[in-house]
Amino acid sequence: MATVLLIGASRGIGLELARQYREDGWRVIATARNSDGLERLKGLGCETLRVDVTDPASNSGLSWQLDGEKLDLAVYVAGVGDRDTAVSPPTREKFDLLMQTNAMGPMMVLPQVAPMLAQSAGTFAVISSHFGSLTLTETSLAVLYRMSKVALNMYIRCAQHDFPEIGCVALHPGWVQTDMGGPQAPVKVQDSAASLRQTLETVRTQRDPKHRGAFLNHDGQPLPW
Numbered sequence: 001m002a003t004v005l006l007i008g009a010s011r012g013i014g015l016e017l018a019r020q021y022r023e024d025g026w027r028v029i030a031t032a033r034n035s036d037g038l039e040r041l042k043g044l045g046c047e048t049l050r051v052d053v054t055d056p057a058s059n060s061g062l063s064w065q066l067d068g069e070k071l072d073l074a075v076y077v078a079g080v081g082d083r084d085t086a087v088s089p090p091t092r093e094k095f096d097l098l099m100q101t102n103a104m105g106p107m108m109v110l111p112q113v114a115p116m117l118a119q120s121a122g123t124f125a126v127i128s129s130h131f132g133s134l135t136l137t138e139t140s141l142a143v144l145y146r147m148s149k150v151a152l153n154m155y156i157r158c159a160q161h162d163f164p165e166i167g168c169v170a171l172h173p174g175w176v177q178t179d180m181g182g183p184q185a186p187v188k189v190q191d192s193a194a195s196l197r198q199t200l201e202t203v204r205t206q207r208d209p210k211h212r213g214a215f216l217n218h219d220g221q222p223l224p225w
């Protein structure tokens with residue numbers, strides 16, 4: 001039975017990934033930072049860990065909570081959004097929250113889980129965004145969010161060099177109907193998760209050099225940096 005670790009799976013895309021992986025017979029270890037999220041995940045048959053990715057003590061406790069585990073896949077899903085433009089300066093609090101959740105969190109998680117993934121030549125994936133593409137940027141809407149996802153993409157690109165025994169990949173999930181995406185989003189969360197899972201399976205099992213340190217759409221198509 002394959003094992004996946006989902007970081008930040010209390011709702012939205014993470015919760016749906018947990019539901020689908022469980023339905024498919026995977027062993028799912030999923031994290032949330034509050035009791036409601038943990039209960040939802042337990043209800044799906046997941047093993048759960050309480051982790052707040054922005055709290056260094058909580059985040060860095062992952063390695064001992066997972067002591068002895070072998071992972072096939074780890075997906076960092078946690079993220080926070082913001083829609084402000086570049087017209088006004090951000091508050092320090094908002095800057096820190098977005099950068100810590102979206103960019104620093106994965107930087108703390110990957111070194112802890114890489115040895116567990118290395119045993120199966122597994123994959124570390126982050127849910128990024130096409131808002132993290134410099135090439136595709138045509139507006140300053142959500143400037144801080146975009147910056148955090150650019151940083152995240154760069155981290156994945158760099159980390160692939162440091163962890164050659166595993167695959168590292170950044171994925172855009174589409175514009176998805178979740179609390180973050182809103183009800184007007186065109187992609188249903190079930191469809192995004194299914195498409196992400198299919199691409200992750202291709203990346204994980206084919207180990208194609210072109211996927212190493214790559215930035216991909218949920219359907220596997222490469223995205224421009």
Ligand SMILES: NC(=O)c1ccc[n+]([C@@H]2O[C@H](COP(=O)([O-])OP(=O)(O)OC[C@H]3O[C@@H](n4cnc5c(N)ncnc54)[C@H](OP(=O)(O)O)[C@@H]3O)[C@@H](O)[C@H]2O)c1
Nearest residue numbers: 008010011012013052053078079129175176178179180181
């Ligand atoms: N929806 C879209 O259209 C879209 C598009 C592009 C990219 N994405 C990316 O996809 C990922 C998932 O987004 P979503 O749409 O599912 O959003 P969502 O429904 O708002 O869910 C966000 C998830 O992140 C978790 N999280 C936030 N801060 C955390 C922290 N400090 N510690 C632990 N968990 C934390 C939340 O947990 P709590 O319940 O505890 O808050 C929740 O489980 C994000 O990285 C987002 O940037 C989404």
